[in-house]
Amino acid sequence: MASAATDLIFRPTEGQDALSLAEGAYRRLRDAIVRGELAAGTKISERGLALTLGISAQPVREALRRLEADGMVLTQPRSGTIVAEFGPDRLAEMGRIRAALEGSAAALAAERADDAALALMDAQLAVMREATAAADTVRLAAANERFHALVHAAAGNAFLLRSLTSLRAYDHFNRVRALESTPKELPKALAEHEGLLKAFRKRDPELAEERMRAHVLRSLRAGGVLKNGKK
Amino acid sequence: MASAATDLIFRPTEGQDALSLAEGAYRRLRDAIVRGELAAGTKISERGLALTLGISAQPVREALRRLEADGMVLTQPRSGTIVAEFGPDRLAEMGRIRAALEGSAAALAAERADDAALALMDAQLAVMREATAAADTVRLAAANERFHALVHAAAGNAFLLRSLTSLRAYDHFNRVRALESTPKELPKALAEHEGLLKAFRKRDPELAEERMRAHVLRSLRAGGVLKNGKK
DNA sequence: GATTGCCAACTGCTATAGCAGTTGTCCATG
């Protein structure tokens, strides 16, 4: 086995180069759907799409099956595949589900995150502090995403990681908007993240889960995805 | 469009006959894994498995990708696929995740379940009452499963339905055991289900979510999947 | 004109073949 140093040196390019065709088609289609480039109800043909993407029909089919699992397309066997419609209510659904799963991830992270993982989260928190002070929403959003990704990784559950990655796509187009809409919310979000890290350090799964859940729900309300009336 | 009557007459066989080969392979493999017939670490080859099942490699591959999403197998690109190991701790994880998602489903069901769906749940509840009185654990488990399936359907969310179906496989082998272990728990579970239906009828998503979550967690503790110490 | 049957052009699904990495073994070499 190679050493850690050589691992770092020969690490493959982390861009979208080394992706399998199926994975690439999945991401491309997913992004196109959440951006609204593919309207709801649009018929998708495995062959046609394969021709468009310049690849075979097999990877396209695999991508469509994943999108179906994500709830983004609907496939009628032997008949056809159409992109599902997700209006505001559907987005609210997915948001609430995400809040529940993020909570589960936080609970597991509280049990398992080692010092290295906690240090990485702390580093992202430092970035978020700076970005919050400078009102740099773009940088803040990036750090926020990395922070949550660290939590997902610390949870160490494949199913959870996969599910949360899928769910994250849903609020892709209103993520920045959520942070920009009410600048007063920025310090609040920062405080919530700090509270989360404290819960992790206390090894308190219940507390971490509840805090994460509340954090995501409040973030969704701030972005207008959820009604303010909901608890 | 055909009438409802002809729909009933010409409804295809609801057995496992009309399943696609990929779906069949998925279920077969999944069951084999949860039953322990395929030990953790066992290497799985797409070609080899296809030969064993008497089908092509493509459906097998599709099944393996789903199992990977479920966290049941681990695939190293261009190298190989092995069945993941899930000891008691992993089962506890999946159980807690399931509790969170069942809660989300219950919340959505409270908002959307129409009278017909509620009546169907009530019917299953009646069966559960009888089975509980007669201590018929097998019949009770079946009714219990149908009740939860009705909730999932009432939630009306494809992602949720798919995820919960996948998660349900994890506690397949200790489901009956959970109900048999402590007969005193049976009336408690029945009361919880009744409380759930009441929450649905009150259109109270928060209450339904919390009750469902508590119900699943308690059920897991009764089955020994979760430690008793956890709240 | 409304209706029924049929046929062609789809659709998703499966089988087969071959590509491109990975891995382990075996032999030549130090």
Added chain:
DNA sequence: CATGGACAACTGCTATAGCAGTTGGCAATC
């Protein structure tokens, strides 16, 4: 004996071809 390298036998991944249902329109019939 230890070590390195090449080769063969894998692996997952992709491409192509063909099967089997579904669908929509067109023509023949009532």
